[in-house]
Amino acid sequence: MKFDTNNNMYLSVAGPSDKLWVIDSALTTPYWLPPFQPGYFIEIAIESTGKIWRTMGGVIMTDTKNTLFDRTDDTFHWYTTADGLISNFTRGCVVDQNNNLYIATDVGLAIYNGTTFSSITDFTNEDLFDVELDSQGRVWILARDGIYYYEPVFDIVSGWKFSDLGIHIEFLAVSNEIIQVQGFAFDPLRGCFWIGGETGLLKLAIQMDSASVLDDVLIYPNPVVAKGRVRIKNIPTDARVSIYSIAGRLVAEDLTPDVVFGEVVWDIPDDTGSGLYFALIKSQYGTKVCKFAIVK
Structure with missing residues (x-):
């Protein structure tokens, strides 16, 4: 069915x-x-x-x-x-x-x-x-x-x-x-x-056994097509992710990874324009900033 x-x-x-x-x-x-x-x-x-x-x-x-x-x-x-x-x-x-x-x-x-x-x-x-x-x-x-x-x-x-x-x-x-x-x-x-x-x-229920190292963070695909989906992989399970435009405008906040893959998935809103964006990742293991591009 x-x-x-x-x-x-x-x-x-x-x-x-x-x-x-x-x-x-x-x-x-x-x-x-x-x-x-x-x-x-x-x-x-x-x-x-x-x-x-x-x-x-x-x-x-x-x-x-x-x-x-x-x-x-x-x-x-x-x-x-x-x-x-x-x-x-x-x-x-x-x-x-x-x-x-x-x-x-x-x-x-x-x-x-x-x-x-x-x-x-x-x-x-x-x-x-x-x-x-x-x-x-x-x-x-x-x-x-x-x-x-x-x-x-x-x-x-x-x-x-x-x-x-x-x-x-x-x-x-x-x-x-x-x-x-x-x-x-x-x-x-x-x-x-x-x-x-x-x-x-x-x-x-499958969970990660250990925290990921922030140096291993991966954003893909990069660049990503507008209205697509961005994955931020290899981040600790306690991490919180915020997305900013190159002008410093907050686009998304408090994104959390799933416990299986240590991965955040962000569905890009329809009104998001092309350009360079930054992912701010905060965890008890430190802070990391990664950049990625959105294209139309």
Whole structure:
């Protein structure tokens, strides 16, 4: 089940109907999306452009052209390994704010940028179940042996094995005769992940063990396009960040890093002009000023 930004409900139904159903936000109009394909869809992801993605023996894309309840202009394509997908055994999927599609497969993470597929296999166990975004837009992956995150800007994969964290959680071997008990979701209210497996429900909150050194502070992208997002990375968890224009005008204040990455994310307001800006970082470990540019 998924909801889009207009609060329309999407339901993947397994059984005689074998379709992806949509119910409008008023809960008055049930509607099914083509193509009709016998079987069940594992996961649904929705782009802001009106494209609907479904994983099942590859990944099926229906382009509604943002006219959801009008089938006359719909187009669709079933992507498989013939199109560059790393595996047809697809599971969870998610779309980020840039409409990049991430797909968990049995042999690694597949990424579709709207034109081509790429893949990431830098996991100690490439048998992946699901993929989610946290409140900062980072990509998190649930694997059979642990939880990983992917940083698209630096193309870096890192993570933690359940055994290294002292966590005991099991997932059944995949079989056509067995319904896999598995769940993976980010909880924005509590800032943690919930993981369901054969051994129960696990709440997983990851925190930094030590403070970052201010000399390692990194601002990216730099320069950044106006109306974009600036990340200030490698700062202590107790830090407070303020943003100033080159003229000394306070633009943002009291920005705090998350406890997992020691990172502040600043969404640039629409009325912010081009120019040079300064980030003032204050912590018990000292004070540091970094500069960055905003361009239109």
